[in-house]
Amino acid sequence: MGPILTLLAQRIALSLLLLLMVSALIFAGTLILPGDVAQSILGQSATPEALANLRAELGLNEPAISRYFSWLSGIFHGDLGTALTSGQDIAASIGSRLSNTLFLAFWAALISVPLAIFLGLLSVRFKDRWPDKLISAVTLTSISIPEFLIGYVLMYLIAVKLGWFSSVAMINDGMSLGQKLNAIALPVMVLTLVVLAHMMRMTRAAILNVMQSAYIETAELKGLSGLDVIRKHAFPNAIAPIVNVVMLNLAYLVVGVVVIEVVFVYPGMGQYLVDHVAKRDVPVVQACGLIFAAVYIGLNMIADIVSILANPRLRHPK
Amino acid sequence: MSDPLVKVRGLKIGATVYPPGEKPHDIEIVHGVDFDLQKGKVLGLIGESGAGKSTIGLATMAYGRGGVEITGGEVWVNGRDILKTGLRDVRRLRGSEVTYVSQSAAASFNPAKKIMEQVTEAAIRHNKFNRKEAEARAVELFAKLGLPEPETIGNRYPHQVSGGQLQRCMTALALCPEPDLVVFDEPTTALDVTTQIDVLAAIKEAIRDTGVAALYITHDLAVVAQVSDHIMVLRMGDMVEYGTTDQIINSPQEEYTQALVSVRSIKHIEKDPTPEPVLSVRNITARYPGTHFDVLHDVTVDLHPGQTLAVVGESGSGKSTLARVITGLLPPSDGTIDFAGRTLSAGLGGRSREDLRELQMIYQMADTAMNPRQTVGTIIGRPLEFYFGLRGREKQKRIQELLDEIELGEGFQDRYPAELSGGQKQRVCIARALAAKPKMIICDEVTSALDPLVADGILKLLLDLQKIEDVAYLFITHDLATVRAIADSIAVMYQGKVQRYGSKTEVLSPPFDDYTDLLLSSVPEMKLGWLEEVIAHRKMESAGN
C-alpha cells in the first residue's frame, strides 16, 4: 500500500496548493485589474474626500499582499468579511444560501447520475441501433441549448401551460420536505437535463472503451453470457472512468446551478453571486467565487482519488 | 478413420470496411475454405497479413472480431454445425470444447483480476470442475508449462508477471477446462526469440501430454513446422496448399509456398574490411536524461565504406539507443564517434550540414517516417533542395531517377503515403535517404514490420543499392535470418554491451559465448524436429554442467 498512500497524499496536497493559488488569483483578479472598487461603489459623481474615506475604511491603502493575507486568515477563521452594499456578515448570508444550493444540486445529482449511467449502458447495449442514435441525437441537441432556454421552455410548458408546478422556486426554513421538493421540482428537472447529456455521452464512451479491450473478447470466448461479461469483466474496469465522468459532471453542475437559480429566482449561492457582481460588491464575489472553486477542485480531486484507488497496478505493486 | 473433430466446408467470411470518403461496404475476406482436423492433431494455418488465418481460427468458435461476420459455409465441431445451433450452444462450446490463446496475453488478461480466477473461470462456468479441482488442475498446468512458483503464481495479478510467463498463463487458461481444441493465434510472435523457444517448447509439450487438438496460427513457417502435423497455406482468403508438415517444408508444390519456404535465401558473401573505416564508434557510454543507469556501456565498433555492420540484439539490448547516439539525438556521456575522417560533435546542434547529409537514417515504421500531408515527390525532393539546392526540372529529373532506382517508376511523385503499400512506403524512405548521397545509412529494424516476401524484396534492393551507391549500412535488427542475409560484420548486443563483434563468419562460427549461443540456437530453423534437437541439446549441456 506504500506507493498508493504517497500518490494520494500528493494528490490531496496538490489540491490544497491549487486552492491556495486560486484564492490568490481571485484576490488578485479583483484588485489588480483596472477599475477602482471605491469608485464603482460610489459612482462617478463621488467627491474625492468620500472616495478617500471609503478607501481607508476598506483598507485599500494597505499593500495588496498584507490585505491578501488578512483576507486569507479571516477565511480560515470562518470570517468572509462584510458585504459592502448591505454591511451584512457574508458568512451568515452565505450559510443558508449554500445549504439551499447544495439541496438543489443534491437532488439533481440523485436523479441524473443513475439515469445517465442507465442511458449510457442502454446506448452501449444498442450501439449503432435506433435507441443509441436517438439518445445521441437528443444529447447533441441539449448540449447545444443554453441552460436558461431549457429552464424557460420547461417553465412555459409545465408551469404556465399545464400549471403543475410554480414558476418560481422559493423555499424557506418553515417548509416541510415535501413542500420544498415540490418547489424545486422544475429547477431539478432542468439541471438534470443539463448535466444528463454530457454525463451520458461520457459514460457511453467510457464503457465502450472498456468493452473494446482484448480481455472482453477473452471473456466472450470463455462462453460467458453477455451479462456475466459485463458484470465480471467490464464493470470492475469501468468503475474508475465512470466515477470520473460523474465527478466531472457534478463539477459542471456547480456552474449550471448559477444560471438556473437566476431563472427560477431560487435563494441560493448562484443568485447571491450574480446579484453582487451586478452591484460590484467585491468581498461577496470573492467569497462566493472561492467557495465555487473549492467545490469544483474538491470534486476533481475525488475523481482522481477514485482512479488511483481503482488502478490494480497501483493497488498491487510488483 | 473416425469422424473428424472439426470439419469446415465452404467457409466464407465477410467484413464491413469504412474506406475514407466512401460509403461503408461489405467485402469478403475468406472465400470458401475447407479443412478437416482429427482429434489430437495439430493443424498449422500459415500466411501473410490479410490471409484470413486468425479469422478462420476464430470461426471454429463461431466468433467474428469487430465487424467480421461468417457469411456462409459449415463449421462442424464434435458432430454439429456450430453456425446453425444457436447462441446457447455456441456459449457451451466456447471455453469448454474450444478455447483460444491470443497473441497478446498482456491485453487478454483482465487487469483487475487475479490470474488464478481467470484461468479457472471457464472450467468452473461450464461445470467441468468445481473450484478446488480447477485450481488443482491450474497449478498442475502452471508446473507443466514451466512457470516459476506454480503453487502461488495464480495469486498474482497479470501485471505482476513477465510477458513470456503471461503467455504461458494464457496457455494454461486455454487448457484448464480440458477442451477438445485449442486455437493458438500467433502465441509467440510478440516475444523475444530466446523467450519464444521456451514458450514454444512448453506449448508443444502441453499439447502432447493433454492429447488436445490444436489450430496453430502464425506467419512464421519455421515456427509452425515445429508443432504441427499438417499445414495449410493461406493467401488473401484462399487456400493455396494443404499437406503434411514434411511435404510443405520439404517439397512444396505451389509457387507461393516455395517462395515462403525459400524466403531469406539471399546469399551474401562478406567483404574484407578496408584499412579506413567510415564510422568508428569508440568507447561509447550513454544514459537517457533523468535516469540513473547506463543503457550503453563502453561500445566500440567499426563500419567500413560500402559494407554492412549488423547490430543484433533483443529488446532492451541498447541497439536502438546506439543509433540515437550516432545520429546525435542522444549525446553520450563518454566516448567519441569518428565519421568520414573527422570526429563528430556529440549533439545534433554541433554538426555541420555536411555531417547530417552524409549520415542518413531509415526507420522501422515507414508509416510514421513520412509526413502524411506531403507527396512522394515532396518527400524525396526536400533533401535534394535542402542539401544540393536543386530546383524545378533538375529536381524532378533526379526524383524520377531515384524512384527508378527503388523500382517504383512513373506516376508515384504525386501520390500520398496513405496510397502506398507497406513495401512501397519503405522504398520511398530508402529513396529519401539516398537523395542525400550519404556515405552511411542507419537502418533501424527496416524490415521488421513487413511480411516476409516483401521484406525479402527490400533486403535485395538494399544490397543492390549498396553496390551502385557504395553506401555503408549500420543495420539494426533482432532477426538473425536478416543478419545472415546482408551483413559483412556483426555486433551482438546484450544489456547495453557488445557481447561479440567481428566479421560475419567469425561471429557466427563456434566457439560461442553463452549468450550468443543461446541467441543463435533459439532462432527457429525450417526443418522438422529442430525444436526437440535444441531442447535435448540444452538439457544435455545443463546436465553436463
Add this chain to the structure above:
Amino acid sequence: MKNIPPAALIGLFFTGLYFLMALFAPLLAPYGMAEIVGGVWEPSSSQFLLGTDSIGRDLLSRMIYGGRTTIFIATMGTILSFVTGSILGFLAAVSGGWVDQLLSRFVDLLMSIPTLIFALVVLSVMPVTIPVLILVMGLLDSTRVYRLARAVAVDIAVMDFVEAARLRGEKTAWIIFREILPNALSPLVAEMGLRFIFMVLFVSTLSFLGLGVQPPEADWGGIVKENKEGIVYGIPAALLPAFAIATLAISVNLVADWVLNRTTSLKGGRG
C-alpha cells in the same frame, strides 16, 4: 459537394444563413434596433412579424440586430482564443522544458476555476463593455485551445518524420509550419466550431444574467432577459432568441462533427 452528408448540409445552410443575417442586419431589419414602434408584447401581425417586446420594440428587428451582436462577439472571442491558445500551445510543445512547464501549470490553475465563475469575478471589477467581454471570454477560453493545440503538437512532434526533419538539419520554423502544422490543422479546425458554440452560449448566458451586453444594445441573451417576465403570462417572446441560439449552436455542431469525422477517417491522406 457530393460527399457531404445531409446533416452537415443542413448545418452549413443555417450557419451560412445566420452569418449573412448578421452581416446585412441594417438592410434586413424592418425597424431600428432600439426604436419603440408599438405596444407592449403585441402578438405577431403583418406589421410586426414576431410581435413586439416588453417595451414595444419590434422583436424581429431586435432579433436580427441581436444576432449581429452575439455572432460578432462570439466570432471575435473565438479568434482571440484560437490565436492565443494555439500559438502558446505550439510553443509549449516545441520548446518543452520550463516554457512548457510554466505555461501548462498556469493553464491548469486557470482551468481549476469554472469559467463562468471566473468571468463573474473578473466582471465584478471591470467595466462591462463589448471589448472587455471579448477579451475576458477569449482569454479564459484560450486555455482549452492551448491544451488541445499542445496535445496535438506533442503527438506529432514525436513522430519519426519530425525526427527525420531534425536529422536533416531543418530549422524550427520549418518543423512547426511545414511538418507539424499541416497535420494539426484538422483537429484544430473542428475544435474551432465547438469553441464558437461555447462562445455563443457563454455571451448569451452573461447577457442573460445582466452582466454581458448592456441595454439598449440588443443581443440574444439580453432579449431573453428583457422578456422573461412575459413567460409567466404565457407570452413566449423570451423563447425566440433562445431558439435562435439553439439552432445556431446545433448547426455549427453538425458542421464541426462532419469536419472532424472527415478528417479522422482520412488518417492523413489528401485534404
